[in-house]
Amino acid sequence: MKIKALLGERIQAAFQEVGLSGESLLQHASRPEFGDYQANGVMAAAKRAGRNPRETAQAVVAALDLDGIAKAVDIAGPGFINITLDEGFLAEIEPLAVQTATPQTVVVDYSGPNLAKEMHVGHLRSTIIGDCIARVLERLGHRVIRQNHVGDWGTQFGMLLTYMQDKAADSNSLADLEAFYRLAKARFDDDEDFQRRSRQTVVDLQSGSPTALEQWARFIAISASHCQQLYDRLGIDLGPDDARGESSFNDDLAPTVNALTQRGLIELSDGAKCIFLDDFKNKDNEPLPVIVQKSDGGYLYATTDLAALRYRIGDLRADRVLYFVDARQALHFKQIFAVARAAGIASQEIVLAHMPFGTMLGKDNKPFKTRQGDLIKLADLLDEAVERASLVLSEKEVQVKNPDIDDSEAAALADMIGIGAVKYADLSKNRTSDYVFDWDQMLSFEGNTAPYLQYAHSRIRSLFTRGEINPNDLPARTVPVDDPERRLAAAIANYHDLLEQVGQEGYPHHLCGYLYDLAGRFTQLYEHCPILNADQEARTRRLILSHQTASILADGLTLLGIRVPDRM
RNA sequence: GCGCCCGUAGCUCAACUGGAUAGAGCAUCGGCCUUCUAAGCCGAGGGUUGAAGGUUCGAGUCCUUCCGGGCGCGCCA
DSSP: OOHHHHHHHHHHHHHHHTTOOSOOOEEEOSSGGGOSEEEOHHHHHHHHHTOOHHHHHHHHHHHOOOTTTEEEEEEETTTEEEEEEOHHHHHHOOTTOOOOSSOOEEEEEOOOOBTTSOOBGGGHHHHHHHHHHHHHHHHTTOEEEEEBOOBOOSTHHHHHHHHHHHTTOOTTTTSSHHHHHHHHHHHHHHOHHHHHHHHHHHHHHHTTOHHHHHHHHHHHHHHHHHHHHHHHHHTOOOOGGGBOOGGGGGGGHHHHHHHHHHTTOEEEETTEEEEEEEEEEOTTSSEEEEEEEOTTSOBOHHHHHHHHHHHHHHTSOOSEEEEOOOGGGHHHHHHHHHHHHHTTSSOTTSEEEEOOOOOEEOTTSSBOBOTTSOBOBHHHHHHHHHHHHHHHHHHTTHHHHSTTOOHHHHHHHHHHHHHHHHHHHHHTSOTTSOEEOOHHHHTOSSSSSHHHHHHHHHHHHHHHHHTTOOGGGSOSOOOOOSHHHHHHHHHHHTHHHHHHHHHHHOOHHHHHHHHHHHHHHHHHHHHHSOSTTSOHHHHHHHHHHHHHHHHHHHHHHHHHTOOOOSOO
């Protein structure tokens, strides 16, 4: 149940009744003593109406119908309305019933690695943030279509295919894609004949030569399988069916430019086909073009993106298209969206949103690289994560806590914790800013980390194991009584609102913050109140709340793409 | 030169988009294991939110100007 929407409607109704216009400005209470929610809208509205804010608040509260929802509605300060929810109301909420009444078709564009090279840390953010938001939207009941816009076309493939041919390369020699790329590049840089043949291969490829296409397909298949291995390791919901590379829009590029021409948007500038839009200026304050076809007839990535957008809206019937792409491409997307609107590719009702993110930095606050200055391979990063996690586990003497965990279970745990820690470190920071990658911080069991949440979850599970209780035998709901119970119940009830917000705005760190807060409220209950050893009534109550908490933690971590061990 | 983003505790990050006394974790200091996982909990210190103006009942958040950092800006993607 969306509590905020419900309260918002009721307050709006009360505003109307007392002749007030404006928003209720409802938000969570900033301090516990203010209750659960606060509405801040009265002060501004009263000001506009020239009325006394405090008296206006009185009138709104008098007109406000929250029977069965709130147990207290107070006025504080200059005209804040503080709302304390009724415990019975909290108990009625099914926390995991989060399906929307108005499902949309949402295309989520994320990951998009360049298949000419191996995946490196630069692909991590797009991949895991996009994956999380796709899962959240799906959880809310939207029709989600994942689009992995892989870089599988372009001049660099001429070089790679020619080198592959020269070396009679098989999948084995492509096992280290990065090394292969470097060798091909080195050859290209100091061998003129090789350069000539590489350019010819590009021409062959673009003109549809069967031999070139066959080699290209072989290369792409091998490279894509490398990606797939990483997706599987990372627990990313992307497969071959989600991949729609640049090459797949090849045949649509000319029609796309034609469509723009017919709309009268195209101008020739130095032989290139350009679109000039009013809002974009270059460094000399002259109109800035979006170039869709080069003077030599070649197309550019703007063209590909427009063709892809035509497909997403025309064929996939998207209501929203979300792009999880590096913040540096902000201008590019602004232009693409503006062209798409001007050209009628996207009507005003369709939401197009660039969901930008910042750069991953090392502890020195510079882009995260090896000592040699190379980008770090994703595969190496994950190896190190698991290795470090397994080290932490042995330090913490996991066998003391759970003596019957054997080596293979411990290895599986290290995997879940290590990979989860890397993903969570990224997901828990504000998407739009750069963030500092710090092994010790992310693998710590203290603070807002994946291991802490996994641990909190396993602690709850162990309650049920130890008490030999099947959670399904418990009643589904309970009315909280003691303070820690109430605080926990209030957070549990808020899950739907939170997911709604994350699905709308695309900030996974809000989900992380929520789960951390939820886990904190649980451990407070756990520390301050006995659960298994409480009297029958309290025991049942607390077990129900514990089970709800564990369910949300498991659900939330799953939406983050992080695995949830039963014990650790 | 123009444009976009950022600057919050010693460090890493929050602050629900204009609300009440700016919050967490790490680090520092002090408490709590004969009852459910101490990988935990409770508490203390630590801030002129880069600076100065402005807008208003109210500003970390909005506007202006500086300072400092990152990124982008015609035929790469």
